[in-house]
Every structure is written in structure tokens, then in C-alpha cells.
Amino acid sequence: MALAALARKIFGSPSDRVVKRFAGKVHEINALEPELEKLSDEDLRLRTQAFREQLEKGAKLEDLIVPAFATVREASKRTLGMRHFDVQLIGGMVLNDRAIAEMRTGEGKTLVATLAVYLNALTGRGVHVVTVNDYLARRDAAWMGEIYSFLGMTTGIIVHGLNDAERKAAYACDITYGTNNEFGFDYLRDNMKYSRAQMVQRGHAYAIVDEVDSILIDEARTPLIISGPTxxxxxxxxxxxxxxxxxxxxxxxxxxxxxxxxxxxxxxxxxxxxxxxxxxxxxxxxxxxxxxxxxxxxxxxxxxxxxxxxxxxxxxxxxxxxxxxxxxxxxxxxxxxxxxxxxxxxxxxxxxxxxENQTLASITFQNYFRLYDKLAGMTGTALTEAEEFADIYRLEVVTVPTNVPVQRLDEDDAIYRTASEKFEAIADLIKECRDRGQPVLVGTTSIEKSEMLAALLRQKNVGDLQVLNARYHEQEAFIVADAGVSGAITIATNMAGRGTDIQLGGNLDMRIARECEGLEGEAREAMIAEIKAQIALDKEKALAAGGLMVIGTERHESRRIDNQLRGRSGRQGDPGHSKFFLSLQDDLMRIFPVESMDTMLSRLGLEEGESITHPWVTKAIERAQGKVEARNFDIRKNILKYDDVMNDQRKAIFEQRLEFMDAEDVSETTTDMRHDVVQSIVAKAIPPRSYPETWDAEQLEAAARTFLNVTVPAKDWFEEEGIDPETVEERLRKVADDYMAEKEARTLKAMEEAGQTNPTIMRQVEKQVLLQSIDSLWREHLATLDHLSKVIGWRGVAQRDPLNEYKQEAYELFQGLLTSLRELVTTQLSHIELQFRAPPPPPTPDLSKLREVHIDPQTGENEPETEAAGATLAARPAAGATAAGAVGAAALKPIDPKLLVGVSRNAPCPCGSGKKFKHCHGAF
Known part of the structure; x- marks a missing residue:
């Protein structure tokens, strides 16, 4: 360890070397700033098209990093009033370099993403920005979308509740924001569709995953499953x-x-x-x-x-x-x-x-995100999981330095004998902080504990406090935004990826959104000025009290989650504190006991009602967490090994489906399947190297009726002198082919008699049968593999490797699926009889339920006359009625017909009635 630390001191860490490598480009981007500041908005926007033309002529994305990043920075200054820091430019380069940018909370990761997103969107293949919830997807798309729109790019959002048309439009945009679940489910749903036109996604070129550790590690423990009820x-x-x-x-x-x-x-x-x-x-x-x-x-x-x-x-x-x-x-x-x-x-x-549900389609997040040609991520805490990112996703973790040095003080853990003693100590510390005006953020591990602590604080009359857990999910952003107010007490269950910045004094944007709703003009400006003054005053109080105090009520299994909680304090160089309180009754200490902890505590003299605070304890607990993380990684890795077997089969099935969907004619495929079934039928009735007297004619005849829907004289064939299996197979194949050709001719004739013409009807039927058969058998195959994976572990008792056994059996099951597919498609096509009837006469519409609506091209709104009257077609005159008859002869003034020539339908009628021409003399 000492040698490693010495080497890092001399040569720098891997992250230091990457940052140093990108520093030269940062100077080049800064050098372009004065030149771009002189450009008009239109000239700046035209650079997007110029970049795209350069790519079409053979330039590489790496060649455009400097000018593209400089363009985005200038656009951000003009639209959002935010200028990318130099370290944010480095973060953008890390994201473009297929890596994870580890940046502390408050360093502006959302803005960093715009650099790599814009650069990669220039290819026209689409960029996906993945967030942890719908709120962040909407917020970031609207917020950062101003930059993209200014530069001539389109932005879409994928959230829960959209229909396929809306999803397709969002994916067609240059940049698409959405949640990991929605992207993954759309991929699965697309591979259950029956035509390309129905699919919403257009490929997987580049994705940036926000809160990458939460999505690619925590969320990746369970697969995405589309299922149907049983x-x-x-x-x-x-x-x-x-x-x-x-x-x-x-x-x-x-x-x-x-x-x-x-x-x-x-x-x-x-x-x-x-x-x-x-x-x-x-x-x-x-x-x-x-x-x-x-x-x-x-x-x-x-x-x-x-x-x-x-x-x-x-x-x-x-x-x-x-x-x-x-x-x-x-x-x-x-x-x-x-x-x-x-x-x-x-x-x-x-x-x-x-x-209960039956699985129709499934995929793990690991295998979904490995579909992307280029993947990157950003988070505040990834280094502790660097091995997993490298092993599973081939992503390097690069720690990007902060814009301003961190001033937060991380205190050693305090450990108590019992949970009640621990919570009493936490309550006392919170009261101290409240008395001196220091904002406090408390992290708990469950709703139960957050509410128990809140009740304890209320008993002690600590004052107003906010509880953030799953019960108050909708108020999440506003509760977190106020956590930096002087004297505020916020109790939250696990703060991973909350996505809202905690700023000392309060979050200006959130307060404006909440307090200025409905205000306009001078009243709004006055209120904003008042809010700014309050925040500035409150920030001074919070700074004087020591900044945000973060208290952890126990250690999590993962150091990363603890670091996320700590990272909420010390934003942008602000002062802050963090401290974790533990007890020997905590889940981590009880389920995963720390070796030699009892001996250590005895030496340090832990007495009832007292705590021990010592670097030894903190390091021992972190070592225990490291072991738990390694164990959890092994579990996830083992699950992934099994899913990789299914993933290979999933890719084969999905690719085959796409080929069939794209093909206009799959008759060659169905013919090959039919011929394979014929070969299988003959092989079963006539085993290899068997004597003619042992051939089973009845089996062949029965199989021919079942699979091919034909009757053949197998007994007569077998009695012929010199007959061989190849001849039998050839005859059966010809009978089957002739039957299908005759059926197609019969179908087309029936169509003609019904007054319909569609020469490709059989091709369409073949495609639908093929796709539906694949889906049906794939669902059964998924269920079988799921059951197999749950019992295969017992093979280890017999000294056999369960994974190898699973691979072998899964392969055999897949071969069986292909055989079943050939038989199912052949059987269905041979037995299907299409019926055609003349279409019934169109029903007479119920005119009372129809409504006339016309959008005024000038205003874009429904015209008042039509909308207010709710005019129906039932009120319209019969065909052939005159204009006078349509409106009512008595209501129309006599007028020279010449005055009616060339009058616009929406113009006032020349008769002077005050009505629009189309509602007066111009009515049909």
C-alpha cells in the first residue's frame, strides 16, 4: 500500500493522467472564446450545419471536439447564462471518450453532458440521455433543450404514458431524454412488433447515463420483464x-x-x-x-x-x-x-x-446498455465500483477535479452499543445544529427509521422538520431544494441520485417556481428580487454556522451510497460537515459482523451510553463494506453469466425477426422449413441403415397428415422394389409442395370470386404465421430457461460446473426451439384456409354523433360559431340544396352575384350581414 501511494504521488493516478491529457484541448477551446463571442446568433447556429458537412466529408468526431465544445459553451452563455468551467470541459471530453466522469455533487454534471451530447448528435444517429426518473428527464430536456434548440437541434422526451406515435417522434429527435426503464422496455416492445413501421427506436448509437452507478449497478440487479397475466x-x-x-x-x-x-x-x-x-x-x-x-x-x-x-x-x-x-x-x-x-x-x-404473470420478453440492464455502440456515464460516486464498470461495461472511471477545492470536514464514525443510544446522540447533535442555525440533512435507510427519528425529534421540540421518503415522493424536489436553508432539518431515506442541488440559503429556481406562480410583470420581478435578497442573507447565516451538516444514521452495505450522502455537503467549495453514527445492532454490523470489532472496542473502552470515535473503527467498517461490495459484485457477475447465455439466443431471435419483418417475401424460408420437416418425418419413419421391412409406413402417413395436411400411400411406396429413403423423401416433398401451390391458387381464385384482388396475400399470411410462431415459442423458451436457472445449481453437488451445464442444456433447448418452429410454421400454413366474403355495404353514419370542426388558420383555434353551436352534420342541408336553402332564404339579403366572385371564405360577407362569407351567401 505504501509503494502504491508513493507511485501515485510521483506519477499521478490514472485519472490525473487522463485529465492532464485533455488539458491541452481546454486551452484551445478557451482560445476560441473571443472569436465566437463576436458571432451573431444565426452565425453561431450555422456552425452546426458546417460541422455536419465536415463529418460527411470524412472528418472524425475527435477532430471537432475543440470547435464543437466552444460552440456549446457560447450557446449556453447566451441561452442559460451559464459558462462551462474548464473542469466541465474536461468532463465532457471524458464522456466522449467512452468513460465515466466522476464529478462531485454540485459540479454541474447536467451541463457537462451537453458538450458530449451535442458533439455526438452531429452524426444524426441520435443520442440517448438516460436519467433515473421522469421528473429529471423532463427537467433536463426542457433546461438543456434551450441550448440544443438554439444550435438547431431537436430534443425529445420518453416518459411513462406516451403512445407509440409520440415515442417514435421523440426517438426521431437528435437528442432523446428518458429513463432507463422506458428505453429498455421500448427495446423489448419493439422486438414484439410485426412491422418496422410500428417500431419506435431507431438504433443504439450513443448513450450518456446520469447517476450511472445507480442505473448500471443498483438497478441492474433485476432484469426488465414484459409479462402477461396467467x-x-x-x-x-x-x-x-x-x-x-x-x-x-x-x-x-x-x-x-x-x-x-x-x-x-x-x-x-x-x-x-x-x-x-x-x-x-x-x-x-x-x-x-x-x-x-x-x-x-x-x-x-x-x-x-x-x-x-x-x-x-x-x-x-x-x-x-x-x-x-x-x-x-x-x-x-x-x-x-x-x-x-x-x-x-x-x-x-x-x-x-x-x-401472476408470464414472461413475454426480458433483458438485463447490463445487456441492454451493451447494445450501444458508444456508452458513457456520470455520477458523484463510481470509483469504489470501478472494477465492475471495467469488467461488465468496459467503462473506465475518471475522477474529474472540482472547480473549487472541497472544504467539507468528514468526521470519523461514532459507534454505540445500542440503536436507542445512537438515535439519542443523533437527536442531540441535530438540536445543537438547529440552535446555531446550521442546516442538517439526515440520511436513514428506511421509511420506518426516518419516521421514528422524526417522532423522537418532535418529542424533544427540536422544531420544524421535513421528512423525505417514498410517502412524499411528489414533493421530493422542493423538500431537497430547501435542505440548505439556515436551521432546516431534512430527514431523507437514501439520497442516491436525488438530482436536485442543495444550495446554502435555498434553491433560487425552485423558490421562484413555487412562490412566483401566477405573478407577471413588475410584481414578479419584485418578488424575485425579494427572494434573492432572502437567499443571500440566509446563505450568510448558514456559512457562519459551518455549512450543511450531513448525518448518516447507519452505514450502508455499499460505501458508494454513504459517499453519495456525504457528497450533498460541501458544494462548490462551501464549508460543510459529515458524520456517521453506528450501533452494534445495525443491519450491517449484525448481518456482516466486522472481524475483531469486539476486541477493538474493548481496547478502546466502549461503555454503555458512550461512543467510540476512532480512525481504526472507520477503516475496519470500510474494509467490511469492501468485502460486501465484492460479494455482491460476484453475485451480479454470476447472474450476468447466465443471462449472457440467454442474451446470445435473444440476439439471434430478434435479428431473425427483423430480417423476416423487412423481407417482402418469406416463402423461400417457409419452403425450406417445410423441406426440413419432410426430411425429419422420413428420418423418423426410416431410421438410418435400417432394413425396408422395419420401415414404419403408418408413422410416416400420420406425420404427413399432422404436419403437411396431405395423405400419401406410404405402404405402397415401401413395397416398391429398389425404393430408397431419398426417393421417399423426394416424393413426399413434391406432394407437400404441390399441395401448397394448389392451396395458393385456390385462395387467389376465392378472392377473385369475392371481388377482391391481392396477389401477395399468401406472402403476408406466411410472414404473420412466422412471426407469431417465433413469439409463441420464445415465450415458452424463456419460461423453461428461467426454471432451468433456478435448479441447475444442484448440479454442483455432483461436482459438475452449473454454468457449463446450463450453457449445454440451454443450447439443446434452443435447438429444440428451432425444430419446433419449423414444425409449427409448416403445420399452421398447411392447415390454414383463408375465407373471403364480399365486404358488407358501408354503414350509414350516425350524423348526430359527428361534429364539424374547423381550425382557423389565422388563430389556430376552433372557430367560435362552429364550436359554440356544436354544429352537427345532421343540421347540414341535403345534397344539392342551394345556398339560400342552406342558411334559410328569409335570412339572406339580396345581393349582386358579381360581388360574390373571388371572396375568401373567411372574409366578411359582401351583403353586410356581419357573418363570415362561408356562413352566409358562401354556405354550400
Missing amino acids: EDRSELYQKIDALMPIVEEGDFEVDEKHRAATFTDQGIEKLEERLTTDGLLKSGSLYDVENVALVHHLNSALRAHKLFSKDKDYIVRNDEVVIIDEFTGRMMPGRRYSEGLHQALEAKEQVKIQP
Whole structure:
């Protein structure tokens, strides 16, 4: 360690060397600034087209870094009033260099992204900016979109609730902001469509992932799954849940490390007896084959009751169980636990039980983001996970220096014997901070603990405080924005990727949005000036009190999450403090005990009611966290190895689907499939190197009827002298081909008789059958692989590598899928009979339900006369009615017909009635 530290001191860290390499370009960009300042807005905008022309002529993106970055900086100054710092220019180069820019909170990562986004959008292939939630996607697209729009680029947003047309339009933009879930689900949905025109994404060229550690590591623990409902088993879940009160200590074992719970023999005996009484266990033991589904439900119920806690792992909201992300503390609506666990939780909480789902398509975030030709990310904390980023995504982590040196003081951890002692000490420190006007941000690990601490503080009359957790998700941005106000107390569950800057004195933009709503003109300007003065005064108070105090109520399994909480303080060189409080009852200390901690605490003399604060303790805990991180990485890596096997098959299936969708004629493919099926039929009836007397004519005839829908005289063929398998195969192939040709001719004739003509109808049918068959078999294949992955681990007992066994069996299953595909497509096409009938006469429209609407081209609004009257076509005159008859002869003034020539329909009528011409003498 000492040698490594010495080497870093002499040669610099890898990040230092990268920063040094980019420093020369920063000087070149700065040198261009005076020249660009002289350009008009239009001239600056024209540079975008000039850059694109250079790329078309063969220039590389790297050649345009200096002029493009300088252009973006100048555009930002003119639109947002924000000038990129030199370190932000370096951050932009890191993002363009397929790497992760680690930049501290408050260093302006959102603005940094505009540099690399603009540069890569010049290629015209689209750039995706990935955020952790819809709020940030909308905010960043609107905020940074001003720069892109100024420079002649388009910006789209992908959020929950958009239809396919809106999504397609957003993806067609130069830059598209959206959440990781939406991008991934759109990819899966696209690969379930039946034509290119229905697909919304246009490829995966370049993506920048904001809060990259949260998305590519924390979120990547579970795959994205599109699923459909299966049969309703809610009654069974309720009956199983009713058994849980009889399950006592000794009936089950819990492994908190692996989040697993299992019944003991004692528990199984008790349950078998009760299940038999209730009529749920029909016969035999609980672990007989016919009772597998029952075991599945019992295990799900046990996990729901013994491992998952309300207000920590999930909350109940609007009669639904909503998962809480353990890293961010955010709700994840729409996400559900698999394998019946979510249904078990719904039964436990007595809310409506949604049916279980069947997987239709799935992909892990790891494999989705590896689809991009070029990937980059940014976050405040990535260095502790550098190995995983390099190993899984081939992304290097580069630490970008801060614009102003960090002045935050990180104190050593304080460790107590019990949780109650720890929270009392935390409450005392918060009260001290409040008394001197220092803002406090407290990080907790669950809703339960955040509300417990809030209740303790209220008992002590500490004052007003804000609690931010999944219950108050909608107010998140405003609560965080006020966390830097002098004397403010904010209690939050895990602060990972909150996305809103905590500024001492308060966030100006947020306060303007909240307090100036509805104000205009001088009143608005006066209010803004007053807010600015209040913030400046409050900031002085907060600075004098020592800046933002960050308090961690316990250590997380990952150092990265702790660092994210710490990083909220000390923004842009502001002073600040951070301190973590621990107890021996904390989950980390209890589930992952720190080696020799007891000995260490004894030496340091930890007494009841007192704490130990020592660098030894802090370092020991960080070492323990490092071990947990390594273990979690191994788990994720192992899961990915299994998913990589499926991913290879997924790519093959999706690429094949695209080929079929793009092809106008797939008849050659379906013919090849039919011929393969013929070959398989003959091979089964006539085994290799077998004697003619052993050939099975009945099997061949039955298979021909089943798969090809033809009747063949196999017995007669086999009795012919000198007949061989090749001849039999050739005859069967000809019979099948002739039958399909005759069927196509019959279909076209039926169409003509029905008065329809579509010579390509069979080609369309073949394509639809092919795509639907692929989708049906792929869904079954996914379910099979999922089940296989759950049991393959037992092969290790037999000294066989489970991963190799999985690869081999998955390959064999995929070969079986291809065989089944050939048979299914051939069978369906041979049995399908298309029927054609003359189309029925068009129905007479119900005129009372139709409404005339005309958009005035001058105003863009519905014309008042039409809109107010709600005029319907029922009120329109019959065809052939005169203008006078249409409006009412008595209402029209006599007028010289010559005056009506050339009058615009929206102009006043020349008769002087005051009506528009089209509503008077110009009415049809």
C-alpha cells in the first residue's frame, strides 16, 4: 500500500493522467472564446450545419471536439447564462471518450453532458440521455433543450404514458431524454412488433447515463420483464396466507445475508397436518411432485412475512403494494416481485391480489446498455465500483477535479452499543445544529427509521422538520431544494441520485417556481428580487454556522451510497460537515459482523451510553463494506453469466425477426422449413441403415397428415422394389409442395370470386404465421430457461460446473426451439384456409354523433360559431340544396352575384350581414 501511494504521488493516478491529457484541448477551446463571442446568433447556429458537412466529408468526431465544445459553451452563455468551467470541459471530453466522469455533487454534471451530447448528435444517429426518473428527464430536456434548440437541434422526451406515435417522434429527435426503464422496455416492445413501421427506436448509437452507478449497478440487479397475466390464483394465496400465524420460531430458518427463508422439518410436519385438514393437501407428502405448486406458494408466503417489512421494502398505497428501492428510497410503481412473492405480499396486506404473470420478453440492464455502440456515464460516486464498470461495461472511471477545492470536514464514525443510544446522540447533535442555525440533512435507510427519528425529534421540540421518503415522493424536489436553508432539518431515506442541488440559503429556481406562480410583470420581478435578497442573507447565516451538516444514521452495505450522502455537503467549495453514527445492532454490523470489532472496542473502552470515535473503527467498517461490495459484485457477475447465455439466443431471435419483418417475401424460408420437416418425418419413419421391412409406413402417413395436411400411400411406396429413403423423401416433398401451390391458387381464385384482388396475400399470411410462431415459442423458451436457472445449481453437488451445464442444456433447448418452429410454421400454413366474403355495404353514419370542426388558420383555434353551436352534420342541408336553402332564404339579403366572385371564405360577407362569407351567401 505504501509503494502504491508513493507511485501515485510521483506519477499521478490514472485519472490525473487522463485529465492532464485533455488539458491541452481546454486551452484551445478557451482560445476560441473571443472569436465566437463576436458571432451573431444565426452565425453561431450555422456552425452546426458546417460541422455536419465536415463529418460527411470524412472528418472524425475527435477532430471537432475543440470547435464543437466552444460552440456549446457560447450557446449556453447566451441561452442559460451559464459558462462551462474548464473542469466541465474536461468532463465532457471524458464522456466522449467512452468513460465515466466522476464529478462531485454540485459540479454541474447536467451541463457537462451537453458538450458530449451535442458533439455526438452531429452524426444524426441520435443520442440517448438516460436519467433515473421522469421528473429529471423532463427537467433536463426542457433546461438543456434551450441550448440544443438554439444550435438547431431537436430534443425529445420518453416518459411513462406516451403512445407509440409520440415515442417514435421523440426517438426521431437528435437528442432523446428518458429513463432507463422506458428505453429498455421500448427495446423489448419493439422486438414484439410485426412491422418496422410500428417500431419506435431507431438504433443504439450513443448513450450518456446520469447517476450511472445507480442505473448500471443498483438497478441492474433485476432484469426488465414484459409479462402477461396467467390464471387467477388469489383465493389460494389468501388460504396460504391464513396459515402463516401458526408458523412459529423453530418452524423456519432465515438467512438475511442471502434474503432466503426455508421451513424446517418441524414446520413442514405442522403445515402438512393443517393443509390436509383444510383440504389443500390432497395426498402424500408436501414435497410430492403433484404438490410442487403448493410448496411454491408456501415459500413465497414465508418470505413475505419473515423477510419483507412494510415501510422498508414496500408500502401500501391506493390498495396496492408498491416496491421501495432499497438504494434510492424511491417508490417503483409498476414494478412487481416475481415468482409469486408480490401476490404473497398482497395477501399479507389484504389488498387486491393481481394475477401472476408470464414472461413475454426480458433483458438485463447490463445487456441492454451493451447494445450501444458508444456508452458513457456520470455520477458523484463510481470509483469504489470501478472494477465492475471495467469488467461488465468496459467503462473506465475518471475522477474529474472540482472547480473549487472541497472544504467539507468528514468526521470519523461514532459507534454505540445500542440503536436507542445512537438515535439519542443523533437527536442531540441535530438540536445543537438547529440552535446555531446550521442546516442538517439526515440520511436513514428506511421509511420506518426516518419516521421514528422524526417522532423522537418532535418529542424533544427540536422544531420544524421535513421528512423525505417514498410517502412524499411528489414533493421530493422542493423538500431537497430547501435542505440548505439556515436551521432546516431534512430527514431523507437514501439520497442516491436525488438530482436536485442543495444550495446554502435555498434553491433560487425552485423558490421562484413555487412562490412566483401566477405573478407577471413588475410584481414578479419584485418578488424575485425579494427572494434573492432572502437567499443571500440566509446563505450568510448558514456559512457562519459551518455549512450543511450531513448525518448518516447507519452505514450502508455499499460505501458508494454513504459517499453519495456525504457528497450533498460541501458544494462548490462551501464549508460543510459529515458524520456517521453506528450501533452494534445495525443491519450491517449484525448481518456482516466486522472481524475483531469486539476486541477493538474493548481496547478502546466502549461503555454503555458512550461512543467510540476512532480512525481504526472507520477503516475496519470500510474494509467490511469492501468485502460486501465484492460479494455482491460476484453475485451480479454470476447472474450476468447466465443471462449472457440467454442474451446470445435473444440476439439471434430478434435479428431473425427483423430480417423476416423487412423481407417482402418469406416463402423461400417457409419452403425450406417445410423441406426440413419432410426430411425429419422420413428420418423418423426410416431410421438410418435400417432394413425396408422395419420401415414404419403408418408413422410416416400420420406425420404427413399432422404436419403437411396431405395423405400419401406410404405402404405402397415401401413395397416398391429398389425404393430408397431419398426417393421417399423426394416424393413426399413434391406432394407437400404441390399441395401448397394448389392451396395458393385456390385462395387467389376465392378472392377473385369475392371481388377482391391481392396477389401477395399468401406472402403476408406466411410472414404473420412466422412471426407469431417465433413469439409463441420464445415465450415458452424463456419460461423453461428461467426454471432451468433456478435448479441447475444442484448440479454442483455432483461436482459438475452449473454454468457449463446450463450453457449445454440451454443450447439443446434452443435447438429444440428451432425444430419446433419449423414444425409449427409448416403445420399452421398447411392447415390454414383463408375465407373471403364480399365486404358488407358501408354503414350509414350516425350524423348526430359527428361534429364539424374547423381550425382557423389565422388563430389556430376552433372557430367560435362552429364550436359554440356544436354544429352537427345532421343540421347540414341535403345534397344539392342551394345556398339560400342552406342558411334559410328569409335570412339572406339580396345581393349582386358579381360581388360574390373571388371572396375568401373567411372574409366578411359582401351583403353586410356581419357573418363570415362561408356562413352566409358562401354556405354550400
